[in-house]
Amino acid sequence: MLRQWIKGWRHAFKLDPDRVLSDRALERICLSGTDAVIVGGTEGVTQNNSRELLDRVSEYPVKCVQEVSGLESVVPGLDGYLIPTVLNAGDLQWVVGLQHQAVKKFGEWIPWEDLAVLGYVVLNPNSRVARLTGSRTELASSDVTAYGRIAEHLFHLPALYVEYSGVYGDPSIVEAARNGLDSTQLIYGGGVSNEEQARRMAAVADTVIVGNLVYRNADAAVETVHWVKETTRLSGV
Amino acid sequence: MLRQWIKGWRHAFKLDPDRVLSDRALERICLSGTDAVIVGGTEGVTQNNSRELLDRVSEYPVKCVQEVSGLESVVPGLDGYLIPTVLNAGDLQWVVGLQHQAVKKFGEWIPWEDLAVLGYVVLNPNSRVARLTGSRTELASSDVTAYGRIAEHLFHLPALYVEYSGVYGDPSIVEAARNGLDSTQLIYGGGVSNEEQARRMAAVADTVIVGNLVYRNADAAVETVHWVKETTRLSGV
Numbered sequence: 001m002l003r004q005w006i007k008g009w010r011h012a013f014k015l016d017p018d019r020v021l022s023d024r025a026l027e028r029i030c031l032s033g034t035d036a037v038i039v040g041g042t043e044g045v046t047q048n049n050s051r052e053l054l055d056r057v058s059e060y061p062v063k064c065v066q067e068v069s070g071l072e073s074v075v076p077g078l079d080g081y082l083i084p085t086v087l088n089a090g091d092l093q094w095v096v097g098l099q100h101q102a103v104k105k106f107g108e109w110i111p112w113e114d115l116a117v118l119g120y121v122v123l124n125p126n127s128r129v130a131r132l133t134g135s136r137t138e139l140a141s142s143d144v145t146a147y148g149r150i151a152e153h154l155f156h157l158p159a160l161y162v163e164y165s166g167v168y169g170d171p172s173i174v175e176a177a178r179n180g181l182d183s184t185q186l187i188y189g190g191g192v193s194n195e196e197q198a199r200r201m202a203a204v205a206d207t208v209i210v211g212n213l214v215y216r217n218a219d220a221a222v223e224t225v226h227w228v229k230e231t232t233r234l235s236g237v
Numbered sequence: 238m239l240r241q242w243i244k245g246w247r248h249a250f251k252l253d254p255d256r257v258l259s260d261r262a263l264e265r266i267c268l269s270g271t272d273a274v275i276v277g278g279t280e281g282v283t284q285n286n287s288r289e290l291l292d293r294v295s296e297y298p299v300k301c302v303q304e305v306s307g308l309e310s311v312v313p314g315l316d317g318y319l320i321p322t323v324l325n326a327g328d329l330q331w332v333v334g335l336q337h338q339a340v341k342k343f344g345e346w347i348p349w350e351d352l353a354v355l356g357y358v359v360l361n362p363n364s365r366v367a368r369l370t371g372s373r374t375e376l377a378s379s380d381v382t383a384y385g386r387i388a389e390h391l392f393h394l395p396a397l398y399v400e401y402s403g404v405y406g407d408p409s410i411v412e413a414a415r416n417g418l419d420s421t422q423l424i425y426g427g428g429v430s431n432e433e434q435a436r437r438m439a440a441v442a443d444t445v446i447v448g449n450l451v452y453r454n455a456d457a458a459v460e461t462v463h464w465v466k467e468t469t470r471l472s473g474v
Binding site for chain 1: 320322324326327328329332333336337340341344347349352354379380382383384386387390391392393394417
């Protein structure tokens with residue numbers, strides 16, 4: 001069951017179907033020792049380019065799931081689907097609207113055990129995802145702690161995803177999310193591009209996701225696996 | 238734990254702090270054999286009138302919880318709080334906004350085990366709750382089935398509350414909700430005022446809630462307990 005399986009993820013890569021990645025770089029990413037490859041993006045994602053990338057990843061033994069951001073790009077038959085609900089969205093569409101459309105359309109055939117709904121908090125105001133979802137990114141620590149508690153205690157989500165999408169985040173905000181969580185998993189993503197950053201976020205989050213670096217510097221991206229996995233997650237930060 | 242406890246509810250009364258109820262009628266309601274008394278309403282609900290009504294109910298051995306519709310009316314120290322998230326609301330405020338404000342303000346002190354978050358689908362367009370929440374009430378059966386699946390599989394809510402608030406609902410729509418649910422509880426509320434109506438909804442829903450009838454005809458309201466409890470919930474409707 002995906003909800004349980006993602007709990008074991010310490011590091012994951014996020015690959016964008018709308019960006020070009022050489023076979024050589026893809027191979028290195030897939031054989032890096034990461035716990036999972038997540039395929040998804042905000043713009044230009046189609047069923048065709050998603051399927052193509054998923055097929056390429058499936059040549060390797062790494063676990064691979066799709067992050068679903070729209071109805072039209074869902075690729076059937078995968079092992080897992082991450083379904084976002086953007087808790088700080090400014091538009092209902094991204095909290096429950098698209099989810100309702102998808103469940104209305106596919107409800108009879110959805111393999112629920114292969115789904116994990118993640119509570120996203122989108123924090124980079126200049127990111128495409130923040131603009132698309134109208135997310136309220138000007139949040140105090142106490143707001144982010146509250147979103148953690150909502151994810152865990154109100155909606156019983158398996159994970160809270162603190163998403164800085166493209167920029168390196170504020171560790172104190174990620175710690176604030178941590179303070180709202182007990183058994184719910186904390187996922188961090190955004191701008192990790194060197195050892196210090198990887199280790200800093202790995203000390204706070206249960207899972208660190210690396211995306212853009214794959215396309216800018218595949219060597220460093222592969223190194224993040226070790227940096228994250230060698231770091232001990234501090235309790236009670 | 239409230240999430241478990243409400244699963245045993247076959248019948249409940251909902252009492253409105255903003256309406257007048259004689260001591261004699263209140264006594265009959267509380268000693269009727271109902272499984273719970275829910276205190277809550279949409280307008281004119283304050284901490285003062287809520288506390289006053291809750292205090293009056295607490296004189297009796299019946300279980301009593303507060304349905305929380307606003308931050309300012311929460312009465313601390315109760316055995317249970319029902320927290321609505323209105324899945325078909327037209328305004329984010331009623332899905333996650335007020336919940337975020339409340340958790341931000343009270344998060345440190347919330348006894349999570351005494352909370353149950355219920356997914357509401359508000360269906361009477363002329364009700365105060367529908368106007369307040371901007372709920373999209375023009376729903377097809379497939380929409381309501383999808384809300385059931387969202388409540389159960391995406392947000393892991395203990396119950397879906399099909400709320401016709403003031404009018405007797407369409408049994409086929411309540412059945413559509415049933416079709417989306419497996420282990421999540423189905424609660425029906427709205428306009429139950431005679432034996433046929435009580436038995437009809439009791440055959441579909443796990444829990445039938447009686448509200449307005451208490452104020453119009455306390456004798457009939459007390460009878461609904463028996464009508465509902467004597468009816469077998471049909472499986473596979």
